[in-house]
Amino acid sequence: MTVRVRFAPSPTGYLHLGAARAALFNWLFARKCGGKFLLRIEDTDLQRSTDESTRSILEGLEWLGIGDYDEEVVFQSRNADKHRAAALRLIEEGKAYRDFTPKEDRADANVKREIAERARTAAAVEGVDHRSNPYRDLPLEESNRRGAAGEPFAVRLKVAREGRSRFEDVVYGEQVRDYSEIEDLVLLRSGDLSPLYNLSVVVDDIEMAVTHVIRGQDHLTNTHKQVLIYQALGTPVPVFAHLPLILAPNKAKLSKRKHGEVVSLTTYRDRGFIPAAFRNFLALLGWSPGDDREIMSLEELISRFSLEGIHRSNAVFNFNERDARQWTDQKALWMNAEYIRTMPLEELVPMVRSELESAGLWRPEYVAEERAWFERTIDLIRQRFYTLKDFSGQGRAYLSDDFEFDPQAVAKNLKKEPRLRELLPRLADHLERVEPWTTETVETALRAFADETGVKAGLLINSSRTALTGQAVGPSMFDVFDVFGRSRSVKRLRDAAQLV
RNA sequence: GGCGCCAUGGUGUAGUUGGUUAACACGCCGCCCUCUCAAGGCGGAGAGCGCGAGUUCGAGCCUCGCUGGCGCUACCA
The missing domain is CATH 1.10.10.350 (Arc Repressor Mutant, subunit A)
Structure with missing residues (x-):
């Protein structure tokens, strides 16, 4: 069986560092195993998804050198019919049911608090089973009739009352969760019957024949729900490997709102990082080859990568918002400098060129009669530079009289x-x-x-x-x-x- | 609230089947080099492995409890 993995970002903003790392790990694993690396854009949330975001994700992967996905990009929203069909089939098979409870709109912003409150009150009111649903055992004929009559309904998965869900995570080991902890999750929204995340993911992963799901640990507990869907659909579950999260210095999850541009991959491109350097740095966040090697080429990364080398505790991305010199992780900066000063000059020159071009410092002579001089100069000044920006900044006086x-x-x-x-x-x-x-x-x-x-x-x-x-x-x-x-x-x- | 996951210097990590003074990298400090700053070389500070018990001749590695952090818990993804 050939390995098939996918990177499945939702296009609701720039490419986040954590997502970029997940993409990298998927890519490395695919290349290591001679498998396929697939890309799926999870754009089911039409409100928040944008084409611009999709473009920037594609660009980000390209920049990191892992944009060579093996098959056509899958857009999840285009598979909605299949997702819906799967859920409807589950109703017929008695594995899911129509829930005619009127839809309650919840304020998106306060869900977390609402959840806690709901749990508290449910616990207070004795004996309330939050999964109990009057429509769960409605006879199929009546359900069909009411559905056909146009009564709005959502579709919920019928989760067994007793027993426990279990699966093996390559990174986190055996995961067990009591069914009583899992609600009858909604598969299709009432009204338009649009599919929800957990359903879409599973149906698409089946459709794409994904063998290994490598993604952030924030999906770990929800994986049980997906396993349940796989089982209902009668499809074997893939191998799961969850990745530790990347945290901010205050141990909070890195987020755009709170931490700004440091979490965006494009920032690193725009601020003069060498793709190979940043990739190298990213690879070492939550994974280690098991020895002291840190500077590794793409080939080395591929040959040394393994799911077993991923560890379980979250990594802190260390930076200091109040110090411009520490705008991002110092080690990332160090690694970039290391690459700038040691990489083959012929690989560096094109990057320097585009930096100089955008700074208006480029002259065509640099690849013609002044080429030798130009390369000698670059080789000289790169020794103490940290980013490509330095070539147009500190390096300006070497290339222009206007400094x-x-x-x-x-x-x-x-x-x-x-x-x-x-x-x-x-x-x-x-x-x-x-x-x-x-x-x-x-x-x-x-x-x-x-x-x-x-x-x-x-x-x-x-x-x-x-x-x-x-x-x-x-x-x-x-x-x-x-x-x-x-x-x-x-x-x-x-x-x-x-x-x- | 419930459930789950995690816990080695400031940060990223190593630590083989429990066995000498807990290793490497970044960062920090000092010395050397020297025309400056880096790089490089050398050396140093910094964790006794979250806390507390237990098992053991011996525990960072095993067990239990606690604490802390994080995640999930939604007709978001």
Whole structure:
């Protein structure tokens, strides 16, 4: 039996981190087993579903490098007829029943509280079985007649009164739940008979021949309801593997409302993350290969992935909303920097290119006559960058004459020593005569000039750094000179004298 | 309220069938390197494994209780 897994997001917003991770795990498992990775858009909630969201989910998967799903995307809303037919069949078989109780509208926002209150009062009123329903045992003929007569009804699954539901979860082990804990869940809404989530999921998973359901732990207890539907439908249940949740630093579930853009996958794309780095980071949230390896290529991730390596406790996504430097998990940032500095340059360059293009810093020469220079420069500056944004930010002075001077750097490296006003132009004169222009020759020349004028080489070096790059930090200065070339170096040294 | 799940340094994790001073990574601190900042190298602080019992010669690993967190509980998905 070939493995078939699916990622089934509901298109009600951007792609959430947790969902992205679930997608990744499904994908890894499919690739690992030589199985199929399917995609199903659970758009049954027409009110909240949007095409834009669907697009952004697709984009997100594409960006993560796992957008190569193996079959046509399934849109759940288009299968509503099948879902409905399944439920109606269950009525005929006596496994579900029409509930003619008038529909009660509940305020969506306060359900949680309502549930608790309902449970409390039910417990107070002795002997109330919240599953008792006068229509549960209505004779089929009467049910059919009333239904045919146009009386509105919902369809509920008939859950056995006694016994317990059980299934084996690959991650969480055996799950047992008493039937008395499970209500006769609604399969079809009264009125339009539109299918509800649990029914749709099961019917679609059967239709798509899904063999392994890998999804968030928030579905764990509801899985019992789905198992019941599988059984009613007479279909074997798939293997379930639930994933631990990803929590915010305050241990609450990560949510858009409370935590904002950190939870959106597109944020990471927009803020200059390398897909491979973020994917790598995500893979390590709730899963471990069992040893100390952390940096893993896609191939390694695939070969080392296993459902057994998923663990049970929730993971905290660690970030600090009040500190811009910690806008997201530090380890994710570290990993991104690690990728930027160590990945093959030819893989990095295209990403840098699109960043520069959107910042208006790209020049076609960079892939033509200036290609060697461009790559050397990128290779030099990437060593201390964290995101792709740095190439257009901190890296700007390397690529454009239109850049800003960091006031603190100017204060520290230029203004602090008045003699620089005169030394910088003289250094420029000196360097102008260096031939050939290399890291070594410039260094020799600069140090000789320092000796001549009786100042420390460091003074000249640091002021040069600010003069050429506008910054106080950066690569080894002689590499910077080298990359800037003679005329640009000399010009910036002279220009900077005015800032002293 | 009920039911379920979880619990190793600040965070992510490792911890084989219970057996030496609980390991790795991020972060933090210090030193080295050095023209700055990183990177890199070296070292350090930080958990005695949520708490309490029990089993055992011996428990982070087993048992029970408690506490805490989270999830589910809807004619939402």
